[in-house]
Amino acid sequence: MDDKIVLEDDLGNLRRSHYSFEISRKNVNEEVVVVGWISSKRDHGNVLFLQLRDQFGEVQIVVKKKETSLQLFKTLRNLKEHSSLAITGVVVEQKNSSSQIEILPKEIKILSISNKPPPFLTQAISSIGIDTRLDLRAIDLRRNYLQFVFKIRNTIINSIREYFNENYFIEVNTPKMIATATEGGAALFPIFYYDREAFLAQSPQLYKEQLTMAFESVFEIAPIFRAEPSRTNRHLSEAISIDAEKAYVDYRDMMEHLEKLIRHIVNRINSKNANELENLGIKLPNVSGSFPRITYTELINNLQANHKFIRWGDDISPKILKDIFSDEFFFITDWPASMKPFYVKSITPGNAQKESAIDEKNLLSESFDLMFGGLELSSGSTRINNKDLLIENMKKKGLNSTAFDYHLRVFDYAMPPHAGFGLGLERLVMALLKLENIRDATFYPRDIDRLTP
Ligand code: ATP
Numbered sequence: 540m541d542d543k544i545v546l547e548d549d550l551g552n553l554r555r556s557h558y559s560f561e562i563s564r565k566n567v568n569e570e571v572v573v574v575g576w577i578s579s580k581r582d583h584g585n586v587l588f589l590q591l592r593d594q595f596g597e598v599q600i601v602v603k604k605k606e607t608s609l610q611l612f613k614t615l616r617n618l619k620e621h622s623s624l625a626i627t628g629v630v631v632e633q634k635n636s637s638s639q640i641e642i643l644p645k646e647i648k649i650l651s652i653s654n655k656p657p658p659f660l661t662q663a664i665s666s667i668g669i670d671t672r673l674d675l676r677a678i679d680l681r682r683n684y685l686q687f688v689f690k691i692r693n694t695i696i697n698s699i700r701e702y703f704n705e706n707y708f709i710e711v712n713t714p715k716m717i718a719t720a721t722e723g724g725a726a727l728f729p730i731f732y733y734d735r736e737a738f739l740a741q742s743p744q745l746y747k748e749q750l751t752m753a754f755e756s757v758f759e760i761a762p763i764f765r766a767e768p769s770r771t772n773r774h775l776s777e778a779i780s781i782d783a784e785k786a787y788v789d790y791r792d793m794m795e796h797l798e799k800l801i802r803h804i805v806n807r808i809n810s811k812n813a814n815e816l817e818n819l820g821i822k823l824p825n826v827s828g829s830f831p832r833i834t835y836t837e838l839i840n841n842l843q844a845n846h847k848f849i850r851w852g853d854d855i856s857p858k859i860l861k862d863i864f865s866d867e868f869f870f871i872t873d874w875p876a877s878m879k880p881f882y883v884k885s886i887t888p889g890n891a892q893k894e895s896a897i898d899e900k901n902l903l904s905e906s907f908d909l910m911f912g913g914l915e916l917s918s919g920s921t922r923i924n925n926k927d928l929l930i931e932n933m934k935k936k937g938l939n940s941t942a943f944d945y946h947l948r949v950f951d952y953a954m955p956p957h958a959g960f961g962l963g964l965e966r967l968v969m970a971l972l973k974l975e976n977i978r979d980a981t982f983y984p985r986d987i988d989r990l991t992p
């Protein structure tokens with residue numbers, strides 16, 4: 540029969556009776572309906588072995604030539620991987636397969652045909668370049684490797700919600716189309732907003748701070764947009780940020796929360812995704828002890844022993860950090876105020892009695908970055924809750940405070956002391972699962988070169 544004239548069947552009223560994981564030896568002799576796509580195929584002449592893949596795994600279908608119409612057998616033989624089938628069949632014992640069963644089909648419906656040979660197979664660890672994969676991302680995402688990654692990502696998101704709910708944080712959503720930049724700077728995407736220019740939000744910062752006035756403890760899981768001009772393996776133009784903000788605490792309390800959050804996530808993955816971790820060959824880092832904390836100043840002093848060129852006030856390159864702290868979580872705290880955004884609270888210097896001794900250049904801030912090796916996962920701080928101080932700080936950073944009137948206005952009604960952090964979801968996935976490229980931690984990555992699919 541000519542391949543091209545095979546018609547695709549309608550799903551009609553046919554429905555799956557079992558997912559792959561629901562069929563075991565106890566179902567032997569039962570009739571089942573399984574649905575999915577062909578992940579691989581072996582042709583032994585008179586017998587075809589099809590691996591049918593569903594959301595959870597695979598089941599083996601054994602098609603015997605003498606028990607199938609010649610036409611259907613030929614069609615199945617010519618079907619390409621990725622084609623979708625619905626199979627009504629009988630479960631039989633198969634000692635050699637891991638599930639101990641296989642299915643002998645009684646009726647086969649071809650629901651959707653793959654017209655082209657797939658550029659990569661479900662099973663293969665692809666040696667194909669990431670761009671080829673991303674161009675066909677939905678197909679790429681069928682590969683085992685990414686299936687495991689995104690199942691674990693799903694656990695991460697669920698466990699984040701669990702943690703915040705257990706700790707009385709309220710989930711909020713803040714606008715993504717905004718009138719002014721949060722932190723100044725150029726890393727914004729301008730958009731048309733009716734007859735005005737607006738921007739995509741680079742962070743929910745100011746809104747989540749305001750919401751502590753109403754709800755005290757809030758969190759958000761949502762996209763942030765950053766026009767990152769460089770091509771790196773750790774920056775996306777659109778990323779998911781896990782933001783938390785809480786009233787009546789400072790940065791030390793939020794470090795505690797972040798540490799406990801990470802511990803909760805790791806414990807949850809270990810209990811829910813043992814299978815995925817094993818398949819990925821990954822052992823999650825041990826997070827039972829508290830994360831080391833080093834101040835920015837201590838770190839710079841230590842680094843200067845081997846890196847004479849590093850000076851206080853410099854950013855620290857991921858490469859240098861990676862050599863010292865390989866795969867572990869740690870906090871860098873008390874950053875120079877000059878390196879942090881305007882809303883970050885400064886540490887009142889110990890000798891504040893002598894006003895002249897406070898050197899603006901050396902001012903520290905109540906801030907932290909959570910690192911994993913050389914990778915920054917999160918930044919957090921105590922925020923300024925005094926309106927005059929905030930305006931003063933905007934000016935210091937060269938921002939026009941009138942553009943922030945909509946924000947400053949609420950400070951007249953007692954903004955509580957508060958602190959918070961933003962944690963990059965893809966960065967966390969990357970760190971935990973040892974991904975080389977952040978693009979594989981997101982479904983449809985956006986970067987300077989890519990706006991499709
Ligand atoms: P970096 O210095 O690595 O560019 P940042 O200090 O500019 O990050 P923050 O503004 O502190 O980033 O944002 C908080 C967190 O959000 C970061 O620690 C990171 O996990 C995540 N994040 C920020 N920008 C990006 C991005 N372009 N792509 C992916 N994640 C990001």
Ligand code: MG
Pocket residue numbers: 908915917918
């Ligand atoms: Mg940061």
